[in-house]
Amino acid sequence: MRLLFAGLLSVVLAAAPPAPKDCVACHDVDLVVFEASKHASMGCTGCHSSITKAPHDGKPAPVKCATCHEEEVKAYAKSVHGLARQSGMSDAATCSSCHGSPHTILGSSEPGSNTNKKNLPRTCGSCHSNPDFLAKHKIPFVKPVEAYQVSVHGREVAKGNSAAAGCSDCHGSHDILASTDPKAKVNRANVADTCGVCHNEVQTVYADSVHGLAVKRGSKDSPTCTGCHGEHNILAPKDPGSMVNAARVSAVTCGRCHGDERLNSRYDFGDKVPAFQDSFHGLAIRGGQKTAANCASCHGVHNILSSADIRSTVNPANLKQTCGQCHPGVGDKITVSKVHVRMAGGVEHISVKWIRLTYYMLIPMTIGFMLFHNGLDWLAKLRRHKPHHGTGEQLPRMNKWFRITHGMVMVSFITLVLTGFALKFPESAWVKVMGLNGTGVLRGLLHRIAAVVIMAATVLHLIHLILVKRDRVILKELLPGLQDAKDILNAIRYNLGLTDKRPTFGMFGYAEKMEYWAFMWGTVVMAVTGVLLWAQNWSLARFPIWVMDAATAAHYYEAILATLSILVWHWYLVIFDPEVYPMDMAWLTGKASADHIRETRPEYYAELMKKTESGESDTEPEAK
Incomplete structure (x- = not known):
């Protein structure tokens, strides 16, 4: 048994x-x-x-995974990897390429598994981080795995957040298809649905937006989620490198399509992007401010709708509320004006157009005359080779109050020029060197302080003239007349050698008169427009937006005219004129060369001598 x-x-x-x-x-x-x-x-x-x-x-006999994993093997056979393998690509991924050796395979929930979400970047990266592999197979994405690892998704997965998106959440696992395949999860027509698995509320809003509806209609130009946020390198909006960061969203993301000439010709976007870039908001963002309004601030983010849609944040009925988020008390008049306005043509209010055209004529005519006049004078004086010498005697020219107001204007004007053009050209090297870029807080503060100083200097100057009768004489002496026009012609004739008689002047010549009244006019223009722009909430509550556009245009072009005038006209008169070089120091000492006054203003010189001898006055006024 x-x-x-x-x-x-x-x-x-x-x-x-x-x-x-x-x-x-x-x-x-x-x-x-x-x-x-x-x-x-x-x-x-x-x-x-x-x-x-x-x-x-x-x-x-060869192992047949399909014996147990039939559905997965069928999906793999139709995937990019399976099709590549069938076409003879020996290094295309197989089951073991991703899962590892059959003897070591762990469940995807196991921390050590190759297909654990935390380890997928390494697993996929064995091929997709290999430069030789990418080049060999002409895969267009450069370092997609590395980009994913620094993204919001990659960082969260690395922390152990299993709800964050991994490679397979977006691309699939066994059924990975080429992005050109209509069934692919990353096909542009399906991207929103893929992202919507996690971001369901956002996807619902986007689907009803102008962009979402366009994608549904088959548009290949309208952006999907990845069009704005990026693909593997999706970063948080607060990250400076994010495509939807407040500093980049307008120029880099929205501007990529709305500023594209080809798409503009197809969809007639207009010149809204360059108009925004040159606007107060755009300049502030270009200068480094993070709180200024960008495209998304007004149009929305995922809920962008046509302005004709009553639900749109930029529908006329909603503009007051939209703009009121930053500008409390904004008036209803904002709804009757165009928003995106360029100072250099395009869609602009008639006031902006005429201001621009006026200055386009005024600036070259004015500065052209100044260059011609001063260039001719400089060459003539060099040709005459008159020695720069004299008795060294000094005579009173500017009293204390005139020097004080002139000093206030001198310092504030230079500050205004630097800080003002730093706003207009924030990317310029000189702006960065001077430290006027960044958030723009320092630049804006200095600009406003300087504006107050120059306005205070002008008011102080007027009060001074009202209170001091002796100094008030300059207003009479500065009044232009027919003789000034004759003096200009005579000066030009003299410098051309057409006459031997040098024109002479009284207390002030035509050069000082032109400069004084141009300064007064320019100060009024800059003060009025500057205050309107400074008190923007007050202005928007009372005036249509075209008033602000006109103020911006006038402020900018007048600044150019004033700056060039000081450089070409005033600096020549007090620095580069061979007869006063290296500088007329009256602004500091209050005195000027007696020899120069005697030669250019003989009658005024005689008057000064008479007053000096009688002890009537030891100082005389002068224009700023």
């Missing part, structure tokens, strides 16, 4: 498949690792079903 039982047992044991411990006698497989793997319960013959005994004869 015992012999019979032993015989039956030997037959059963001989017919039983070999156990893993029998296989490792010949095969180099770590039994401990295998027994911890997903396939441990299947033993060796679960996959190697052709093996019936150990040792076995011949090479085992």
Whole structure:
């Protein structure tokens, strides 16, 4: 009986498949690792079903994963990896390329699994981070895995947040398809739905927006989620490198389409992007401010609708509320004016157009005359080779109050020029060198302080003239007349050598008169327009927006005219004129060369001598 039982047992044991411990006698497989793997319960013959005994004869038949994973294998066969493999691409990913050796495969929830969400960047990166692999197969994305790892999704996954998107959440796992495939999760028509798995509320809003509806209609130009946020390198909006960062969204993201000439010709976007870039908001953002309004501030983010849609934030019925977020108390008049206005043509209010055209004529005519006049004078004086010498005697020219107001104007004007043009040209190297870029807070503060100083200097100057009768004489002396026109012509004739008689002047010549009244006029223009722009909330509550556009245009062009006038006209009169070089120091000492006054203003010189001899006055006034 015992012999019979032993015989039956030997037959059963001989017919039983070999156990893993029998296989490792010949095969180099770590039994401990295998027994911890997903396939441990299947033993060796679960996959190697052709093996019936150990040792076995011949090479085992290929393992067929489809025996257990039929759906996954079918999906893989249609994927980019499976199709590449079928076309002969030997280095295309296979099951083991992603899951690892069948003897070590762990469940995707296991921390050590190759397909664990936290490890997917490394797994996918074995091919997609390989420059040689990318170049060989002409894959256009450069370092997609590295970009993903620094993205908001990649960082969250690295922290262990299993809800954050991993590679397979967006691309799929076994069923990864080319982005050109209409069924692909990353096909532009499906991107919003793919992102909507996690961002459901956002996707719902986007689907009803102008962009979402255009994508549904098949538009290949309208942006999807990745069009604005990026693909692998999606960053948080607060990140300076994010495509939707407040400092970049207008120029980099929205401007990429709305500023594109090809798309503009197709959809007639107009010149809204350059108009915004040159606007107060655009200049503030270009200068580094993060709180100034950008495209998304007014138009919305995912809920961008046509301005004709009553739900749109830029519908005329809603503009007061939209603009009121930053400008409380804004009036209804903002709804009747155009918003995106350029100072250099395009869509602009008639007032802006005429201001621009006026200055386009005035600036070249004025500065052209100044260059001609001063250039001719400079060459004539060099040609005459008159030695720069004299008695060294000094005569009173500017009293204390005139020097004080002139000093206030001198310092504030230079500050206004630097800080004003720093706003207009924030990317310029000189702006960065002077530290006037960044958030723009310092620049704006200095500009406003200087504006108050120059206005205060002008008011102080007028009060001074009202209170001091002796100094009030300059108003009479500065009044232009027909003789000034004659003096200009005579000066030009003299410098051309057409006459030997040099024109002479009284207390003030035509040069000082032109400069004084131009300064007064320019100060009024800059003060009025500057205050309107400074008190923007007050202005918007009372005036249509075209008033602000006109103020901006006048302020800018008048600044150009004033700056060039000081450089070309005033600096020549007090610095570069060969007869006063290196500088007329009256602004500092209050005195001027007696020789120069005697030669250019003989009657005024005689008057000064008479007053000096009688002790009537020791100082005389002068224009700023």
